[in-house]
Amino acid sequence: MNTELLCVLAMLLFCIGCFAANKPRADVVALLMLVLFPLTGVLDLQQTLAGFSDPAVILIAALFVIGDGLVRTGIVYRLGDALVRVSANSETRLLVLLMLAVALLGSVMSSTGVVAIFIPVVLSICARMNIAPGRLMMPLAFAALISGMQTLVATPPNMVVHSELQRNGLEGFNFFSFTPIGLVVLVLGIGYMLLARRWLKPQLAPGQSGAPRLTxxxxxxxxxxxxxxxxxxxxxGSLLLNQQLNELALRKGYGINVVAVERLQKFRTLLLNATGNTVVQAGDVLLVDLMYPAQDLLQICRQLGLEAQPLTSSYYSLYAHELGLAEVAFPPESALPGKTIQQLSFRSRHKLNVVGLRRRGEALQGVLVDEQLQQADTLLVAGNWKDIHNLQRQGRDFLVLSLPAEVDEVTPAARKAPHALGCLALMVLLMVTGIVPNVIAALITCLLLGALRCIDLNSAYKAIHWPSLVLIIGMLPFALALQKTGGIELAVSSLLYVLGDSGDYALLAALFVLTALTGAFISNTATAVLLAPVAVTLATTLGASPYPFAMMVALAASAAFMTPVSSPVNTLVLGPGQYKFSDFVRIGLPFTLLVLVVSVLLVPLLFPLYPAQ
Structure with a gap:
């Protein structure tokens, strides 16, 4: 063992120790390695910084942007809403659909982002169905990890392994190389979680503080x-046709406050914010706040030429991504107390509707337009989220007390959802056919999303998870350093020395176990960077195909089920699910062993160890 190899191994052990302790941050450790490699002389500057031009790094950055496009256009949230409707209060159906939805989304966007989006959705469902969050949070995390086994672009470790094959002059994996194994693991994962959820008995953390966010x-x-x-x-023939809402005076005359309008346009329903200038058209569905008792509704409909439509749940919940609510109070310097709601002209000035008034903790009922406001009153206003945010900036007369949790789910480009789906389909088509390299396909998709206004430049730059990219760039030089100093050959010879007589299947299993154990304590991306060269070199030494060995590393890197620190998705659900460290070990270890067995059996079938010449 030479001096340079000892130096590289010391640096690697230092990284692993820092990653395990999470001090300092992983991206800071990666930057430190970029400084140390040239200073120690193990690698020159060009070799150290080669990761900045690596196609895998560019591809991962582009996929973060594409994922943000799916969020901004509301595709992700619509999937969550559909999940609630279809589950129909069945916990079993909900678990199955949740895992399928998360695995589907995670196959084309960041699994961490998917989990972050679905956590509030799941918490809301749990509150509505009176289910302990712990019964769904771990299935959510497991499905996100399994999504990494569905497609080439589903998780960074897949692309790291793919790039390692290409660096060795090989073709690499195609877009759906992972899918057959991933689908089997997904089916097993759903079945396993249907059984394992009964072993999850989360308890409220003692002394838990902080009230849940208002919804x-x-x-x-x-x-x-x-x-x-x-x-x-x-x-x-309605009396309202072709007239502006301001001219109709529906609130004062009939106690009808029009909050929004559903309008069918080009084969899809648009939600229009109701302002004073909104012109009523035939076929419009008015979302109204009726201030008179419901028994008067039939008479009002007859008078005005309206027809009551079914409403299965609150339209504020149905259109949470576009239609918002906010509580408004009056600061001491406000000049508005003493005036009536009618005099405020909220709809004309702020494009918002006053839909509620609370005084001394009690919600007032009836027609409120002539109610004289008091200093301690709070108003409830409804309208477009953008207009609510604009009201926040007018601090002299209004004070927006709090915004509900759904404000985080605002979809500023909701009407561009079909465009985003088209761009996504194009990317998959380009990657599957191989017309252009994967990174070019992803960049074309990003440009199209921008041109179609599904994303903007500011949101695109914010969407990229820079710490993940820095971590990959900082860890990539280790693969080259270990190859240059003989570290890869040492690892391969050690594996062959211990298991050389046990057969190829035992070596595949050992490679999976080594990857999974390493990934239990450090980033699965860093694990893939370190062990992908070992897998390829091991296959070359045996005279075998490198594909099954590389695939084992990729699958094992995604099988990060055993600890809450083995993947960001596990860490995200730890608090909301009220889990302990031991819960992940107890539930995750058996499933990791199950994935190991499936991988050892299926990988050689799909990727023969010794292809026919």
Missing amino acids: LSALAQSYRLNEREHRLKVLP
Whole structure:
């Protein structure tokens, strides 16, 4: 063992220790390695910084942007909404659909991002169905990890292994190389979690502090809006046709406050914010807040030429990504107390509707337009999230007390969802056919998303998870350093010395175990960077195909089920699921062994160890 190899191994052990302790941050450790390699003379500057031009790094950055496009256009949230509707209060159906949805989304976007999006969705569902969050949070995390086994672009370790094959002059994997094994693991994962959820008995953490964030549903209930929400369709010949809402005076004359309008346009329904200038058209469905008792609704509909439509749940929940609610109070310097709601002209000035008034903790009912406001009153306003944010900036007369949790789910490009789906389909087509390299396909998709206004430059740069990229760039030189100093050959010879007589299947299993154990304590991306060269060199030494060995490393890197620190998705669900470290070991270890068995059996079938010449 030469001096340079000892130096590289010392640096590697230092990295592993820092990663395990999470001090300092992983990306800081990676930057430190970029400084140390040239200073120690193990690698020159060009070799050390080669990761900045690595196609895998560019591809990962582009995929972060594409994932953000799916979020901004509301595709992700619509999938979550559909999940709630289809599950129909069945926990079993919900678990199955949740894992399928997360695995599907995670196959084309960051699994960490998918979990971050779905955590509030799952918490909301759990509250509604009276389910302990711990029964769904771990299935959520497991599905996100399994999504990494679905496609080439599903997780960075897949692309790291793919790039290692290409660096060795090989063709690399195609877009769906992982899919057959991933689908089998997904089916087994769903079945396993249906059994394992009964072993999860989460308890509320003692001394747990912090009230849950206010939701649209809770806010609407506190002002008793649930009793007053209706959908009214405008019939041909209605008295409202072709008139502006300001001219109709519906609130004062009939106690009808139009909050928004559903309008069918080009074969899809658009939600329009109701302003004073909104012109009513035949076929419009008005989302209204009825201030008179519901028994008067039939008479009002007859008078105005309207027809009541079904409303299965609050329209604030149905359109949470576009239609918002916020509580507004009056700061001491406000000049508005003493005026009536009618005099505020909220709809004309701020494009928002006053839908509730609370005084001394009690929600007032009836037609409120002539109610004189008091200093301690709070108003509930409804409208477009953008207009609510604009109201926040007017601090002299209004004080927006709090925004509900759904504000995090705002989709500023909701109407561009079909465009985003088209761009995604194009990327998959380009990658599957191989017309252009994967990184070019991803960059073309990013440019199209920008040109179609599904994303903008600011959101694109913010979407990229720079610490992950820095970590990959900082760890890539280790593969070259270990090859240059003989570290890879040492690892391969050690494996062959211990298991050389046990057969190829034992070597595949050992490679999986080594990768999974390493990934239990450090980033799975860093694990793939370190062990992908070992896999390829091991196969070359045996005279075998490198594909099954490389595939084992990729699958094992995604099989990070055993500890809460083995993957960011596990860490994300640790708090909301109220889990302990031992819960992941108890549930994750058996499933990791199951994935090991499946991988050892299936990988050689799909990627023969010794292809026919």
